[in-house]
Amino acid sequence: MKTFRIFILVILFTVFSGLSSLEADGLPRIMILATGGTIAGTGTRSTQTVGYAAAKIGVDALIASVPELTGIARVSGEQVLQLANENMTPADWLKLARRVNQLLAKSDVDGIVITHGTDTLEESAYFLNLTVKSMKPVVLTGAMRPATAISADGPMNLYHAVLLAGSPSAAGMGVLVMLNDQISAAREVSKTNTTAVDTFRTPDFGFLGYIIDGKPLFYRATTKRHTATSEFDVTNLDTLPEVAILYGYAGENRTLLDAAVASGVSGVVNAGTGNGSMSGRMQTAYREARGKGVVIVRASRTGSGFIARSVEAKDDAYDFVVAGNLNPQKARILLMLALTKTKDTKEIQRMFMAY
Ligand code: DAS
Numbered sequence: 001m002k003t004f005r006i007f008i009l010v011i012l013f014t015v016f017s018g019l020s021s022l023e024a025d026g027l028p029r030i031m032i033l034a035t036g037g038t039i040a041g042t043g044t045r046s047t048q049t050v051g052y053a054a055a056k057i058g059v060d061a062l063i064a065s066v067p068e069l070t071g072i073a074r075v076s077g078e079q080v081l082q083l084a085n086e087n088m089t090p091a092d093w094l095k096l097a098r099r100v101n102q103l104l105a106k107s108d109v110d111g112i113v114i115t116h117g118t119d120t121l122e123e124s125a126y127f128l129n130l131t132v133k134s135m136k137p138v139v140l141t142g143a144m145r146p147a148t149a150i151s152a153d154g155p156m157n158l159y160h161a162v163l164l165a166g167s168p169s170a171a172g173m174g175v176l177v178m179l180n181d182q183i184s185a186a187r188e189v190s191k192t193n194t195t196a197v198d199t200f201r202t203p204d205f206g207f208l209g210y211i212i213d214g215k216p217l218f219y220r221a222t223t224k225r226h227t228a229t230s231e232f233d234v235t236n237l238d239t240l241p242e243v244a245i246l247y248g249y250a251g252e253n254r255t256l257l258d259a260a261v262a263s264g265v266s267g268v269v270n271a272g273t274g275n276g277s278m279s280g281r282m283q284t285a286y287r288e289a290r291g292k293g294v295v296i297v298r299a300s301r302t303g304s305g306f307i308a309r310s311v312e313a314k315d316d317a318y319d320f321v322v323a324g325n326l327n328p329q330k331a332r333i334l335l336m337l338a339l340t341k342t343k344d345t346k347e348i349q350r351m352f353m354a355y
Helices: 002-023 059-064 067-071 090-104 121-131 154-165 255-263 280-291 328-339 345-354
Strands: 029-036 074-083 111-115 138-141 176-179 182-185 209-212 215-218 243-247 267-272 295-300
Touching: 029 059, 029 090, 029 154, 059 074, 067 154, 074 090, 090 111, 090 121, 111 154, 121 138, 121 176, 121 328, 138 154, 154 176, 154 209, 243 255, 243 328, 255 267, 255 280, 267 280, 267 328, 280 295, 295 328, 295 345, 328 345
Parallel strands: 029 074, 029 111, 111 138, 138 176, 243 267, 267 295
Antiparallel strands: 176 182, 182 209, 209 215
16 A cells, blocks of 8 residues: 555656646747748858748758747747748648647647748738637748848747747737737738838838847737637638639720639639729629629729728629728638638628728
């Protein structure tokens, strides 16, 4: 009996001392999911900042290149994709969303960092903002200079992203984008410059906060629904409805719209001129497309501002939806997800105001 008691005590001691050594450092456990992009890119010389090869370095090498990470988090990595991210597809978004949801459901994962190419980073970020079912931090980061460049921006961006993903202040803020010391909301941020390191901007509202000397400082939050309060669920989806974006311009003709409709798209986002305006000729074409069951969303090519209903087009009469202040590429994502739930344009318009 005595031996048995000692045995139990030894087991309990082993378990608890094991647990306490696991948690003794108090560091958040952050999973880094790598998808490629310039942050994992290599050039042939240290001064090369264009024309390099994206998506060459694996996640372990990325983590190893920032040894300072061991001081702020217990980090592990997973190579989910390895692409120049202009090759990202909706199937990749679904894969990423599923993996993020699986990982965040685990009690030993406190936050996620996704390393991503900057070209489509805002699209993946907004897709995850609408489909991740957790309040735990999810942070996307990338780089404008390849890992081999003098003054590469990737290592500091990765360090800041891990810091942010491990910070309680980032919980419940929606999916975040962390580059160039600035914290931005997935819904609002957009790549605005082809090569500059300060390319990620939020027209109209500005960024949410920044990291100063290792501390995330938030100054505002987005008021739109996201993550844990989102009604969209992609758990059982293998594909998303096809939605095209068509760019408006002076003298536009209907050829591309007709081709999109003939190809069987479920929706079209018009990146319209100004306040989402369309010529009389294009209004007729879009109205006819709507008559064939295609959902039409009016957005703007201007890069900022709100599309008002029934101002530049007869939205009520023609049964169009307006994008609010979502840019066309984000309006497309919301429409794709909306169409997984409904074809009712009043419902879809409600979603455009809520998200
Ligand atoms: N082509 C880009 C991409 O992978 C490069 C980048 O990451 O900035 O998205």
